[in-house]
Amino acid sequence: MKKNILWIAILLLGIAAKSQVTNDGVPESWKDSDKKSQKELFTIEMPKFDLAKIRAEDAVNDLDRSKVYRFGYEFNVDLGFKNAGTWSELENGDFIWRIRIKSEGAKTLNFVFNEYKLPKGASLYLYSMDKKDLLGAYTHTFNREDGMLGTWMVESGDVIIEYYVPASLKGKGMLNLSKVIHGYRSVTDDDIIQKGLNDSGDCNQDVDCSVGSDFDTLKNDLKRSVALFILGGSTCSGTLINNTGNDRKPYFLSANHCFKNANGTTLSNPSTWAFRFNWVSPNPSCATTTPSTNGSFDQTTSGATLLANNNKSDMLLVNIDSALPDSWNLEWAGWDRTGNTPDFVVGIHHPSGDIMKVCRENQSPTKTAISFNGNSSTEMWRVANWDLGVTEEGSSGSALFDQDGRIIGDLSGGAAACNGTNDNNQFDVYGRFEVSWDFGTTNATRLSNWLDPTNTGRTTLDTYSQEILLSVEDIELSKNIVVYPNPSQGIFTVSNKSGNRLSYDLFTITGQQISSGQLSSESETLNISGNGNGIYFISITNPDNDSITTRKIIVQ
Secondary structure, three states: OHHHHHHHHHHHHOOOOOOOOOOOOOOHHHHOOOOOOOOOOOEEEOOOOOHHHHHHHHHHHOOOOOOOEEOEEEEEEEEEOOOOOEEEEOOOOOEEEEEEEEOOOOOEEEEEEEEEEOOEOEEEEEEEOOOOOEEEEEOHHHOOOOOOEEOOOEOOOEEEEEEEEOHHHOOOOEEEEEEEEEEOOOOEEOOEEOOEOOOOOOOOEEOOOOOOOOOHHHHHHHHHHEEEEEEOOEEEEEEEEOOOOOOOOOEEEEEHHHOEOOOOOEOOOHHHOEEEEOOOOOOOOEOOOOOOOOOOOOEEEEOEEEEEEEOOOOEEEEEEOOOOOHHHOOOOEOEEOOOOOOOOEEEEEOHHHEOOEEEEEOOOOEEEEEEEOOEEEEEEEEEOOOOEOOOOOOOOOOEEEOOOOOEEEEEEEEOOOEEOOEEOOOOEEEEEHHHHHHOOOOOOOOOHHHHOOOOOOOOEEOOHHHOOEOOOOOEEEEOOEEEEEEOOOOEEEEEEOOOOOEEEEEEEOOOOEEEEEEEOOOEEEEEOHHHOOEEEEEEEEEOOOOEEEEEEEEEO
């Protein structure tokens, strides 16, 4: 009985994600006990630049929410195999190439490669000279047709880039560095972890702070769809978004002004963007002066392709081109394109490049049209005044969720900010999703073709994990557990292909248990016709390792 009570609690409160470190392994030079690779490194020092001038520009730009949040100064360089670096032969005959990049005063360094082509078996690592921060391995899986790669940040102003290649593949790779970004606003200061790239205001609420019992369960799912991404020396926020195929296509929604300025000039190439998911504080700070503690993992990936954008609703949709591992336990957020006014709204975002935050407005937003980023009549939702938290620069592009946890807009700008641990009672504006849905006449300006690829005509969609309808042919709960619905008979069949003994429990949304049993055979028929249409939860459990798979099922 206690086990069933526990399952009900898990179903209603959400399942805590187990985070894993993205970094895999260590550079080959760290394993070289004979020190054959320890040659004096080819070192490049970045020139001085006028930081006072840059900060003066930021003081102006930070007040203009139509501009992206800048954290770094970009140096243009041309450094690669052909003209720089140090080659070393390892004891087994394999090779490494290394280059040391220094930029005095930098809190972080990140990099853009204009030539990146690694053969299978080669790898690339980036690490601080003191080996306290490590990023990688980047492998052949990041190869793109355009040869571009943008990396995440290494927390140091003294960084080594190390390329490893087996002896049989030497000469088959390509690597050339085109940009070095000197981060002058960063996550560390005197070795004390702060709130983010630059402290966001004290009135902000970490995402694990409560926003109310009517939304906390949804928030715990939705936070796993949100990412901070870097565009060279700037940052924005965005959200993985579901499509009617429920197939986890890596579509990522953000704001057009993160991509193009008011003159229509492209700010950076999505090929070089880097994304960080699940950056959540383990000890949340809820509108206090206490700094948020840093998360202990780094789930980052790189590279995207532009799908659609427009300045009528300040919408941007890209496809993240590299892997999003299952172990990250990500979500794809749902949406509502009806244009109906919600009862209340919630935002989940990364203000000022900070660790993930949440904000809530208890009143309904209103529709408005304003001049924004080159369009004289941008269609917006206006949030009058946040009741919990605020947004800031760097929050740009983050989703606005309605009371059902569905996206209705993406953040464009506003005047909301902190005044100590309180907010300043000012507004924010979000590009409206229903305008983004069918604006223009091509796939390149609207969302409909991407998010409803088979033209189902649906006006709302839930998050990927919740979106299980008995009108579809079959649903994969996990790799080896599939549901085959038969809506005409009011039943569905769970097929156990895992080879393990499994258990199932079926609950109503209120926690009432309908049925339970074993899944020791190839399939098990669950009859839910007695309760009719509604929302249900099914929990599939492996008693041998206590792993639990949970899904929401909508019967209609």
